[in-house]
Amino acid sequence: MKKLLNILFIAAFLGFILLAGAAYVLLPRQTYSFYENRNLAQLPSPSAESILDGSYFAGVDRALSDTAAGRSTLLKAKTALQLFLNVKILNCPVVNEVVVLDDLLLPFNPYLEADPQAVKAGAECQADNIAAARDTTEAAGGEYFFVMVPCQYVSYEEEYPDYLDNRAELTKTASAYLKEALADRNVNVIDAGETLLEPEVRDEAASRVDNHYTMKGAYLTYRLIMDAINAAAEEPVDVMEDYIYSELPNGYLGSRSRKLFGLSGVREALGMIDPVDEIPFRRYNWSEDNEVPATVWSLPSDPREEWTYGLYMGGDIGYTRIDTERPEKPTILIYGDSFTNAVECLMWYGFDEMHSLDFRMYDKMTLSGFIEELKPDYVVFIRDYEQLAAAGGNGGAR
């Protein structure tokens, strides 16, 4: 009996590891993880140096870990278990760096003691860059606007359990320093938070599953920008006041819900706003001669497919130009992180050309070089509250 038990046990053990090995060898290897939004490590190419110092084998370990048999399924199963355990049993609703609340998914903010001096220095540096861009814009005959928009955790600050960090102090400090620095430099500032954070507006404007605003939040931001532009403009610029709002039938996999493999149960639809009056345009991505389909929406082909914030403008693209071929209208340059994407879907409406830059991916010209060459009538920089004291990426553009 003991012998039989041992044989069965050994067979089960070895069978398990052999199955895992066979699955790895025989099944097609994944190269990209959609839910993690990254390429999976692949087997490296060996070299004498990498074999000698062990880096080749370290790369093999990484590749085998990233492409282990059943990884995707096991990740989902583990997430599902943690959603139950952490939320229902442990009363600590943090799973995969997402704070899981009843009908809301927020980012888990690692606890940090922000150094006010460092925050101030970051804000001052960013203000310097913004002021430089403003000077270049005005020298080229244009008008410059800096737009602050609340990111998700700022919108839902008070929803965080009190033992988790909602970064309220840091947001307040960074915002105060940056506004003060920009006021010292006479930069036009539009704080969209003053509107989007109003209690009656917030729930419609801020996404419950993603870091960004909703289409309605983007529209409110667009209107604030256009109001500011028209307040300064000699000739009024057309505003998209009559529009059709629709929602994509597909499930919305926001940045939070994506980390949870769509298992959280929190649902939201992706909104779209189209003008009632159709205005034809041409669109170019990455370069002036790379024409792409003339649409601001990147639509899924299958209504069952979960879709992301990439609906708006096709996601983060280094350079985009929308040309409505109406030379009598002004030109606008809009730059910033992905918070510009949803606004861009609307911003092109009143302009001859809308140019959009994202300096995290665009390196052909500097911002000042671009402005000097294009001479846009308006330049708009959109920055979310999390980046107010961060002078890197688009915050460093000048």
Add this chain to the structure above:
Amino acid sequence: MVFSSVSFLVFFLPVLLALYYIVPQKFRSARNLVLLLASLFFYAWGGVGFLALLFVSITVNYLCGLVAGLTRYKRLGVTAACVVGIGLLFVYKYAGFFAGTVNALGIAVPVPDIVLPIGISFYTFQGLSYVIDVSRGTAPAQKNPLNVALYIALFPQLVAGPIVRYDTVSLALTERRETLEAFASGLVRFSVGLAKKMLIANVMGEAADGIFAHDAATLPAALAWLGAVYYTFQIYFDFSAYSDMAIGLGRLFGFEFCENFDYPYISRTVTEFWRRWHMSLSGWFRDYVYFPLGGSRVPRWKHVRNLAAVWLLTGLWHGANWTFILWGAWFLLLLLGEKFVWGRALERLPAAVGRIYTMLAVILSWVLFRSASINAAFGYISSMLGFSGRLFSGECVYYFRLYLPALAAAAVGSLPVKRLLEKRLGDTASLWLSRLWALLLLALSYVMLATGSFNPFIYFQF
């Protein structure tokens, strides 16, 4: 290569088992050769370049063993092995530390930048163990260098112990028998070790790392204690897990390695703790340093000297930093205190008091052990004592609640539950339970292995 990896579990181990067992048992040398080559491949996974030093160590110990086996030259053999072995250990592990210390004293010397070869502390001590045991006559010198190579390079204990004494395996090198029972129990032991690492040690480590990353000056006392407790469990489960896996793997190939841990966290005194923690190392220092110096059968001042030598070396063995020396000194003070000052009083107190005293001493020692510098260690301990001015924060709630399951498992796993169960259930039920439990742990460990590289791209938030 590490045991807790997909590459080891799913590829290396099954391939090795197939190659090993395909050779009939009567061809012991051939099986040994398979095992040796696999061990060298295992070690080379961390860098083929490191094999050179391992070969030097094997060669030197083999030759010194032959010399030490000759009655006239045993001292020469041992001396040569010690000079070369400890010399290499000094160069690769301690040269930078000593140069840095000399620089700190104002004497400018170049600080060498040498990569520490994996496992050098372990295989150096094993090699010395071979030569010394041969010189003492407790085991004959090996004529076959491959057997010495196998003893030193055997992959289950090569990089993290237990330190296998040569006289405990000298016969097994050539005359062992692999049995079904040993194979099965080896797999059980391996599974338990793997689970301790994947399900407890790694999770406790994640929590400890998160807390220790804070600036100690602002760390609330409760969080500092929590971090220290998490690290206390991390280091035990990490280290004992490795020993479990090493012992389990040894059994697959017919070797029976000595135990390395015996539930150290139930100790009632620090003296008892060191009879239960990393037993192979403390045994090595006892037999090869403490006893040759005279042990306790000498005048008191020499006894203290002998203990000081052992604890200085024990601290240094763990790492090239003043924190490790201080860690060793901490235990020296406690051991001397128990031996000469408060030991008797401690024995008269309830067991619970002794356990609390021992755990406090051990937890504080681990803070020293983990800290990058003495300043960092004292900073952290100051926070534990409330000198940061903060006693509690919301972060304490987060770290406690989120890691509660692993903390509970660690607390239970630190107790001799297995022994209790075996007594209650009897042999047959224990056997069934252990095998089923091992399979469940293997499955759970695989889940953690396969999902361990989960890393959503930070860009996600944009």
